[in-house]
Amino acid sequence: MLHNITGIDHVLVGVEKLEDARATYEKLGFTPTPRGSHIGWGTANYCIMFDEDYIELLGIVDPSLETNGLDVALKERGEGLLGVALASDDPEAAHQSLTEDGLEPSEMLTLKRKLELPDGDVLPEFTLIRLTSSAGLTAKNLFICHHLTPELVRQPDWISHPNGAKYINSVVVVVENPGNLAPYYQRLCGSINVTLTDNTLTVRFGRGSLIFVNDRDIDLLFPGLTIADEMPALPHLIAMTIAVDDLDQTAELLTKNGIAPQKIANGTLRVNPAKACGLLLEFTAG
Numbered sequence: 001m002l003h004n005i006t007g008i009d010h011v012l013v014g015v016e017k018l019e020d021a022r023a024t025y026e027k028l029g030f031t032p033t034p035r036g037s038h039i040g041w042g043t044a045n046y047c048i049m050f051d052e053d054y055i056e057l058l059g060i061v062d063p064s065l066e067t068n069g070l071d072v073a074l075k076e077r078g079e080g081l082l083g084v085a086l087a088s089d090d091p092e093a094a095h096q097s098l099t100e101d102g103l104e105p106s107e108m109l110t111l112k113r114k115l116e117l118p119d120g121d122v123l124p125e126f127t128l129i130r131l132t133s134s135a136g137l138t139a140k141n142l143f144i145c146h147h148l149t150p151e152l153v154r155q156p157d158w159i160s161h162p163n164g165a166k167y168i169n170s171v172v173v174v175v176e177n178p179g180n181l182a183p184y185y186q187r188l189c190g191s192i193n194v195t196l197t198d199n200t201l202t203v204r205f206g207r208g209s210l211i212f213v214n215d216r217d218i219d220l221l222f223p224g225l226t227i228a229d230e231m232p233a234l235p236h237l238i239a240m241t242i243a244v245d246d247l248d249q250t251a252e253l254l255t256k257n258g259i260a261p262q263k264i265a266n267g268t269l270r271v272n273p274a275k276a277c278g279l280l281l282e283f284t285a286g
Contacts, residue, residue, distance in 0.1 A: 014074055015079050031160060036115045039112055042062035043067050095108050137237075166286045170209040174212075174235065241281075241284050243285070243286025270282050
């Protein structure tokens, strides 16, 4: 891919009650990390780590402090997917390349957060570059994240999950016109990684994908899906698919834990958003 982008780094899920969300994802068969918190802010998280990417469960623990808009997002949209972070192997080179190509990246931001380990807190550090709204998402929804202390956030015990989860396969975003976004993503990651079919835009980032679809064609991606509530204002990050080792074993674990997944004709397992903190969660063979 272009601009030193290497894949998906992580996906953010906004939750109303952080400890309840941790318990929900444990029930879904994931292994959360110890709790982290954002220094000077009222937000905290639990992460679900894979070899190369991860899921971040993000909640408010002190509403009197800055929440970076999470309070507004939860009030207006409810729980669910908040955004996608892309990975880079060289953020300085990525920023320079994006700027030279006229893709209007934000300034580079270096941030730290506190991770609460049994032997004492540590301070993982990372660099962020926010991307332009031309990507079909706001600057808070799509950005580049480079970890300066990866050894602190990815430990062997944290990447083994009872449900067999291996990596983020895809994230689905509902937009008004997916085809209009194709030129931007061709410039961002190369035409070979961008496919437009039946007005559905698929953008490959390593082994994961961002899939853009309009609200009229959502049933092409999710046959039989019934959306009970009115669709939030677009863009709307609606679904995430996780690749697993063995779908039968995943189904067995979910059923054992009182979550009856819906088995789709292609073998995919679908979990109701009410049982996954507001997002449509699917498991697929990896």
